Structure formats: structure tokens, C-alpha cells
Amino acid sequence: MPRWLLPNKEGYISFMVSKDLYKKLLALAICVVYRVKEGKQNASYCLRLYVNGKYKQMEIKKLPSMHSDHVWLRYLRIEKVWGVDPFGPNDWSSFQLGIRVLDGAIVKKCRFRLICKSLEDDLEALYQEEKLQDPGLFYEIWHDDKETTTEEESHLAYKLWQFHEDDQISEEDSISSDREDEILPRCFGDVMIDLMPNFPRNDIMADFSVERYRYPMIPTFYKDILFGGDMPEEFILVEGNTISFMVSQDFYDKFLGLALCVVFSVDNGEKEIFFDIVPHVNGQRRNGLSGSLGLFDLDHMWIQYLKPNVLWGVLGGVVDFLEFDGDYLRFSLTLSVLGGTVKKFGYMLRCKQMDDDLKVVLKDNQLVDPASIYEMKFGEFLYRFLPRQMEEVERLREESKRQMEELEHR
Incomplete structure (x- = not known):
């Protein structure tokens, strides 16, 4: 597992950035070490995304069925995760992402990192505002000519340590929906997948702690x-x-x-x-x-x-x-x-x-x-x-x- 990614056994991140800083974010990298429990044929993961505590979208995708420890990597472009301009009249927004595994996966490690352009003085502003929960979450892509740092460059840097590119979602192995209640259990009983949140779609999380995030799931x-x-x-x-x-x-x-x-x-x-x-x-x-x-x-x-x-x-x-x-x-x-x-x-x-x-x-x-x-x-x-x-x-x-x-x- 790449060591520059930040360990995160909670499977949850929450951070706040300004509109200007958001424009410098390029991608989110997720890495999970897992295996599938013996006797289980496959496993899946579920990503839930929020902006300012409000539910935005969900992705469910199968994991390769591996009965020994394997590293799974995911590269998500920021605009695909939280949108191009997820800001209202306020110039600051908070962003949340949670990941959990379904079916029969055993997770040993989980790590996240936000890939971004050079932040220059932006982090100092965050320190002064006391709005940054974890400054280590940002991974800056540097270039001799700072103006040339691009999303393509960040993707190339990512591929240096990525086992395979996983930036696309196919119909065969994934389900994506902007309405979580469109994805319901496929059977009744112990294998029912718990995908129905405990709060209405229009409700907003007032507390962004991982403990308050989990219970409504x-x-x-x-x-x-x-x-x-x-x-x-x-x-x-x-x-x-x-x-x-x-x-x-x-x-x-x-x-x-x-x-x-x-x-x-x-x-x-x-x-x-x-x-x-x-x-x-x-x-x-x-x-x-x-x-x-x-x-x-x-x-x-x-x-x-x-x-x-x-x-x-x-x-x-x-x-x-x-x-x-x-x-x-x-x-x-x-x-x-x-x-x-x-x-x-x-x-x-x-x-x-x-x-x-x-x-x-x-x-x-x-x-x-x-x-x-x-x-x-x-x-x-x-x-x-x-x-x-x-x-x-x-x-x-x-x-x-x-x-x-x-x-x-x-």
C-alpha cells in the first residue's frame, strides 16, 4: 500500500475548503487492503457522498474476488465526486465521503488522499480560519512551472503506483444512482443489504463526526x-x-x-x-x-x-x-x-x-x-x-x- 496515503480505519473523511481552494483539487485516491472470506464468492463496496452534510450520491461496485490479501486502488476525479461547483452563497463548503464494504469482505487497511495542485498560501489561510481538520489530507503535485499542473499530470503521477486504472464504472460490475432508494435489497433475510439511510434525502447532517454519520446508515x-x-x-x-x-x-x-x-x-x-x-x-x-x-x-x-x-x-x-x-x-x-x-x-x-x-x-x-x-x-x-x-x-x-x-x- 502506498505509504503517502493517510491511514483511515474509519472509512470516512470530512473536510472544509473555500471555493478557490476547491478549484485546485484534482482527484481523490482511495486504497483498501482486503480479502474475501472463504465460502463467499464475491464482495462489494459502497461509497456515499455528501456536500455540507446533505446526501449527494452513492456508488456500489463489486470488488475482485480474492481469498488472499490484495490491494484495491480507486482514483476519482473531484468533479465526478462532489460536482463542478458545489457552493452556494457561502464561499466555503464541507465535503464528506464514507466507504463501507458489503457481502463478505475482510478489510485490513484503508487509506485516503486528496491530490491537488500547489496550494501555496491556501493552507496558511486554512490554519488561520481553523477550518482544516487534517492538513495531511492534501497531496500536492509540484511542477517547475506551477501553472502547468493539470489533472492529466496528477493522473500520470497516480499511475506510477497504481496497479491498474480504475477510473471508469461499467454497467456489468457497478450500480450508480443519485437516489439511494432506487437500489433496494435483492432478497429478504440475512443477506439484505442495508442501503436505506435512516434520514430523509432532504435532511442534513448537523454533526460531521463519523459516529453521527454511521448511525443513519x-x-x-x-x-x-x-x-x-x-x-x-x-x-x-x-x-x-x-x-x-x-x-x-x-x-x-x-x-x-x-x-x-x-x-x-x-x-x-x-x-x-x-x-x-x-x-x-x-x-x-x-x-x-x-x-x-x-x-x-x-x-x-x-x-x-x-x-x-x-x-x-x-x-x-x-x-x-x-x-x-x-x-x-x-x-x-x-x-x-x-x-x-x-x-x-x-x-x-x-x-x-x-x-x-x-x-x-x-x-x-x-x-x-x-x-x-x-x-x-x-x-x-x-x-x-x-x-x-x-x-x-x-x-x-x-x-x-x-x-x-x-x-x-x-
Whole structure:
């Protein structure tokens, strides 16, 4: 992997530039080291692009199916990413880009860099304005005659270390759309791709942190907020605010999702409830989530379903057991709630059907509380714990079916 690219395990960048500086940006370089999990035939990635926190477009593209570590490089011209003139009356705009992997990819490293013309005094102005989050994000292409630095020159510099040019998107291996809801799940169940954002297209992210960016990527039908505080008996009550359990490779292959149940109260009138979820793998921080649940003035219960890769996988991919020593990994999650008081906190683990040998290993080694494990299909889980979301799921299923029929008749 080229060392001049900046390491970024979050798979997310956010920066602010002036209109004049934007004209000097030439391209965005992305580099990911990955492999496809054994048993999976292919994998994909998804790019989401925003300007001033407002959703702009999305790209989904297949990754070459490699079962050993490979380097994938992507070169994107700036005007293709964020547009020719993404500025309103204000001479400053902020830009966000997030990348995540889908299907069965295991990510080891991710790096970004913005390729640009000579910035001269522009960086100094940014320092003075305190608007530049990471000055190292910019990679300047120098030339004896500064006026001759061009996009073509930047592309040639890029190709010196690029394995292959990947500047075009073909119909055979990609999907691009300026409306994310035009790309729906192609099947219903555990392989449903989570592409429906949690906020309407016209909403704007007020907070550009990666934690606040991630949570809206989780489908709305993965959560519900109910009046009252009777936690279902299936959830294991947690003392404190941290969930922790050990995971073997065999158990991880059966582990489909984690469901949280939080009963909270609100004192002294209506307040907005915020939360932070901080996951770790063997003590390494992974994909934090933050957001707002809304305004409340009485006790409510929040049920949230989360897939393991969303919490613990690099770029939302499969957790890499080879990254760590030992046969078992400790998965943990810490929850914080602001604006209210947590009265009860519980969890359950949704899994595929497990054989008796694996159940014996889990019990004998005390890796995880057996009472927390439920072997059930996704539809059964929704009917039992998120019944109010079934209407939305059925709508998506019908829409997916309709689109598949249209594709077959083309």
C-alpha cells in the first residue's frame, strides 16, 4: 500500500475548503487492503457522498474476488465526486465521503488522499480560519512551472503506483444512482443489504463526526421506541453500561445480530435523548455510533438491532480473527445516554441454528451466556421484537420483488 496515503480505519473523511481552494483539487485516491472470506464468492463496496452534510450520491461496485490479501486502488476525479461547483452563497463548503464494504469482505487497511495542485498560501489561510481538520489530507503535485499542473499530470503521477486504472464504472460490475432508494435489497433475510439511510434525502447532517454519520446508515426498521418500560424477558439484564462476551470463529460464523433494549426515563419536562455506542474487539475501539432518539417527557423503551459487522468489522466488513492472537476474541460494547436516565439495559444475540457440539463448547468454556442466544430467522425476530416495523419491511420486499421482475424483462 502506498505509504503517502493517510491511514483511515474509519472509512470516512470530512473536510472544509473555500471555493478557490476547491478549484485546485484534482482527484481523490482511495486504497483498501482486503480479502474475501472463504465460502463467499464475491464482495462489494459502497461509497456515499455528501456536500455540507446533505446526501449527494452513492456508488456500489463489486470488488475482485480474492481469498488472499490484495490491494484495491480507486482514483476519482473531484468533479465526478462532489460536482463542478458545489457552493452556494457561502464561499466555503464541507465535503464528506464514507466507504463501507458489503457481502463478505475482510478489510485490513484503508487509506485516503486528496491530490491537488500547489496550494501555496491556501493552507496558511486554512490554519488561520481553523477550518482544516487534517492538513495531511492534501497531496500536492509540484511542477517547475506551477501553472502547468493539470489533472492529466496528477493522473500520470497516480499511475506510477497504481496497479491498474480504475477510473471508469461499467454497467456489468457497478450500480450508480443519485437516489439511494432506487437500489433496494435483492432478497429478504440475512443477506439484505442495508442501503436505506435512516434520514430523509432532504435532511442534513448537523454533526460531521463519523459516529453521527454511521448511525443513519442503519435501516429504520432495525429499531423501535415504545412508551413504557417493560423489558421483554428474552433480554439479558446488564449491570452497568457494558456488554462483553467471548467469540470463537465457529460462533462468529453463526452470529447474525445483537439486539439492545434500553429503558430510559426523563425528568423535569421534555428533553432530547442522545446516545453513544462504543464497541471494542480485544480492547481495540471499532465502529462507534452516535445519534438522537428524539424528544421525550416520559419513560420509553428503545429496541435496537445491530449486525456484528456494523459494530466490530473494519469498514463494516467481516471481523478478521487472523489479526489477533488466540482462538477467542472479546467483543464488548459500552452504551451512554444523555438527556435521560437508563433504568434498564439488556441484550440478546441472534444466531443461525447451531449444532450440539458448538453449544457444548460455548457452555463448557463459558464464552457467552447461553440464555442470551436465540436461534431465529430475521422475520421471526421482527415479529417478536419489532412488530411495528413489519409494514415497512413488507413494503421493501414488494418493491424489491417488483424491481427484480423489471430487470428480468429488460
